[in-house]
Amino acid sequence: MQKTQQRGHSRRGPGGYVVLEPDVGAGKNREFKLGYSDLDRLKAYLNRYAITFGLFQDNTFHDRLFPFGTVPRVIGPWEFDTLEKGLRQRVHALNLFLHDIYHERKVLRDKIVPEEFVFACPAYLPEVYGVRPPANVYAHLSGIDLVQASDGTWFILEDNLRVPSGASYPLIAREAYHTVCPGLISDMPVRESRDYPQMLGRVMDDVNPGGISVVLSPGRFNAAFFEHSYLAEKMGVPLVFGNDLEVDGEYVYFKDVGGHRERVGAVYRRLSDEYLDPMVFEPDSIIGVPNLMSVYRKGNVAIINAVGNGIADDKGIYYFVPALIKYYLGEEAILRNAPTYLPFFERDRNHVLQNLHRLVIKDVAEAGGYGVVFGSMLSADKRRLLADAIRAEPRRFIGQEVVEFRSLQVFDQHKVVRRRADLRAYVLHGKDISVWPSGLTRYAMDRGSMIVNSSQGGGFKDTWVLSL
């Protein structure tokens, strides 16, 4: 076989291959590579199972195949070790913050976080003030978004403590790698990640006050319906819709077709707080379970993630997370936030307004990559309008330095191109806090683009964490 001229380069042509980066084989005097034919097989494998992520365009639902970038992201063991420590620390602090906000509120009295940032936030739910979730766990499953700058530094971009999606995609992709190229995975060697459903199942068992566990889906036309279905199958629990459950007295039950019913102790819900219980939140919701909240308040059902978590992953609160880590744990944050400014504070507001041309501005009420504006891409008129909006509603925005994050290899149309990519890491919190040794790497479809969100057409990769 013809040898490549330089390590890390790919050979083109029908017998071509991609040398995986980082070049972890260099020290072992060998290359770890994936042939083009295997990359094609991997794509075909996922097509076979209809791995979809729905998109709403022009008010129409399109259940499209989720673009699969078959070249995996590789993270070395030492690097992941640091990520793991930092992520556990962060989720630990956020869990304590959630308990505090819905109980003692010491963090407000000690002025670590201004009250306005809590009480003006729509995700703060007074309905759960004083409610202690089973085992006192709020953030059972957190999806923490990170990017790696070109110098290798990792930055946290966003915390997702409500209904973070995406783990099933690298999970099924890993099945594909084990089928198509099992030798490569064992040679490198890559840490096992296919036990994610069991990890999640254990978290549910840890907090379950009695009864079966279920996955509660809003329905077929949810963007991540594939994931709801796949995880339910792999966890061996029923996938239910709201009208499959009923509350009777102190408990919630699953109604079996045979006429009997089973008590439900843990609900991995994939719908937002406002649709969970029409008797408490959105009265027109037909996808929730009437009176579910009354059972939750009594501690007779665990809701995963806890109701009211949105206050902790609000983009405004993000600014304060390093301070929260210091406050609750007495430690410095291991992982850094992207440099962020809060226009709410006069000094930061002036900085943002003076540097609008080079900052990225985010609307705290938006998610999924929406409401993100790069100042450098705005016309002078639009920049003026944005400045006016920031002056009028400073609490609504944050400003961030643009992190030039790393581009990864993507196999596209039989050639390797580079696209910017982030990483969603999954942190599970039951009796213990653990980090799934994989993650959803999302990449931008277009060259130079920094929008990697699945809801805006981005693709995904598996994330390989090496054990040696």
Place this chain on the structure above:
Amino acid sequence: MGLISLRTANQLYWLGRYVQRALDLLHRLYETHGNETAPVGLRFEEFCECLGIESEFANRDAFLQSLFFEKENSYSILFSLTTAYENAVFLRNTIGHEGFAYLRLAFNTLESLRVVNFYDVKPVIDYLYAFWGSLDECADRRVRAMVRWGKWVEIRDLAGRFEDSDDKLEKAVGQLQENLHVLEVAEHLNVAQALDREGGIDFTNELFTTIYRP
């Protein structure tokens, strides 16, 4: 034994019916119009009459094109597989993602075809049999019984429409009765009543006359 909601039971039943409708009609079309010596049995006008649809087709080719690919024809193979697939999307966790994949392959293969060629359709039949096999391997026995219930109701329905032999009708009834050993009568009743509500038909009576017909 796994838990099954009423909604899921309903969808399993219809999944079984539509998969079997596609498979049964593919066989019947092949037997009657699948080679040069055909039709050995029914002309296409008679085939339409059995199904209770208008036989307004200009010729046999137009009839076959409609029976295979017309999305608005509720007896077309494509309609059956589309509806079966839509049900399967809801049921992926219940029937297993391998079973789901075979159904998807059958659907995709048929959808990729433009003209009727019985050789090209063979893989569709293969995938549908693989689906039934996968169901036996992977699914919970109550789930299997629900889907099979739909399957044998469809076989019995088509056998009646095409005036098949008494042996075939008896076999279908026998299979439906066998399912009663797996599913409690109450479950059949619950699903039947749910179908009555959704479909506006008196399915509960139909169920019992089907199973307990003298």
